[in-house]
Amino acid sequence: MTGFAVVRSGPVRYAVAERFARPRPVHGHDARPSSGEICPQLPSRLEAVMGPPLDRHPQGEDCLNLTVTTPARDTAARPVMVWFHGGGFSSGAGLMDWYDGGALAYEGDVVVVSVNYRLGALGYLCLDGLAEGNLGLYDQLEALRWVNTHIAGYGGDPADVTVFGQSAGALSIRLLMGLPEARGLFHRAILQSAPLAITARSRADAAAVGRIFTERLAVHAPGADPRTVAPAALLAAQRDTALAHRERSGSPLEPPFGPVETADAALDTQVRGMDIMYGWNADDMSAFLGEKGGAGESSEPIGPTRQMYTEPLAALGQRLVRAGARVHAYRLAWRPAGSEFGATHCVELPLLLGFRAAWRHSSMLGDTPWDEVDALGRAMRATWTGFARTGRPGTVAPPLTCREILASQP
Incomplete structure (x- = not known):
């Protein structure tokens, strides 16, 4: 319950899809x-970080569902905020209590839509004759x-x-911004902790991962x-592929299944006049320090966070301003007090979405009382909903900082 x-x-079915095929809209x-x-x-x-x-929720392939949270089903024509969750393109769901939009909707007088999309091999397998890739991205397009x-x-x-969106959800938004089919379906965008270096891979690389997957599937x-094989076998092959891909790529962040490169020529024209906030x-990288390749020889997250998030996002910001x-x-x-992770990846999520019971076993919150979490969250939600309403951040209070990006500004 939101309180x-x-x-x-919801849940509301927004589309249907056959396995490894593009989604089709649900008709009236x-x-x-x-x-x-x-x-x-x-x-x-x-x-270990989020809990x-x-x-x-039942797991199955009839999963193209979403929820809508609104102050009222009336004719008020409120700003709409559509949430795309993270999870490395392999886990998560818009229906989860973590992503309940009740506080945002109530405090900001906005409508919040939280979206499921296909994950892992079901959403991002790329292999000639079987799956074209980017099906999860097309699910998000259909939700819009x-x-x-x-x-x-x-x-x-x-x-x-x-x-x-956050992490994989933010990467999805980066791709949607350049997708001609998405033109006019959204007017503002917020990208939270987008690891832009792994936004998309080449089709050849994705196909190589696809071949590893089919080899592992043949074992299971x-x-x-x-x-037609049972989903359990797909997941077993997916687990094996993830391990093989980790050794192959050496990256602690790059998922085995994720978006394939799309034509990006439309980005500079489609973002003209758009309001975009990133951060x-x-x-951020403290969540990955214990993983192979997570921080090189460093045990501190500052350098890896700068390399993976700060610098690539700044470069994107300059491109967007020029456009x-x-x-x-x-x-x-x-x-948060009592947390070993600091200002880690995902720590903003309980400030924006969900409620006390949903986050009660989250290690990244340490022993911070929920009242303190909620007080900080109220301020951050005001920033987000202010941006959704006007294109400029609302109230900004430490430990959150925000600034407008100008051309050539570092």
Whole structure:
């Protein structure tokens, strides 16, 4: 339960898809109730940081579902905020309690949409004759089309849509900004801790990973057709592929399955006049220091965080400004008392989304009382909803800092 005076609708099925095929929109005559499923997945690699999800949802391939949280289903035409979760393109779901939008909707008088999309091999396998890749990205595109068509019925304004996402969700937004099919479906964007160096891989590299996956699948399900084999076998092969890819790439962040490079020529024209905010957490890389390649010889997160987040995001900011976007950058330096992780990857999530019960076993919050978390969260939510409403951050208070980016500004 959100504990706020809002209306939470869903799960709502926004699209359907056959395995390894692009999504198709749900038409008005499809009256079937949503399955409530989330994409089949393995446990998150960041459970030691975030804690395990405490709510349980059925896993299955009828997973293209979303939720809508609104102050009222009326004609108020409120700003809309569409959330794309992180999880390395392999875990997570918009339906999880972590991503409940009740506080944002209530405090900011906005409509919050939280989206499931396909993950892992089901969403991002790229292999000739089997899967084209980027299916999870096309799911997100279809969700935005659903918002454009239906959100007025939930008290939202389809002409005032902000997309916001964290980590893999932020990388997805970076790609959607350059996707011609997404033109006009959103008007503002917030990218939270986007590791831009791994935004997308070449089709040749993705196909090489795809071949490793099919080899491992043949071990777990000899002779089986990937199009019909049980999801459990797909996940087993996915686990093996992740291990092989870690050795192959040497990267602690790059997932085995993720977006494939798309034509990026449209980015500079599509972002003209758009409001964009990006940022990072001061110790983002502390979540990965214990992993091979996570920080080289360093045990401190500052250098790796600068290399993986600060510098690439600054370069993107300059490109966006030159293209005619209005750009702001933020930095969050909140280090919860009693946490060994500091201002780590994901630490902003409980400040924006979810509620006390959802985050009660989260190690990254240390022993910080929830009242303190919520007080800081209220200020940060005001910043986010202010941006969604006006294109400029609302109230900004330490340990959050924010500034407008100008051309050639470092």
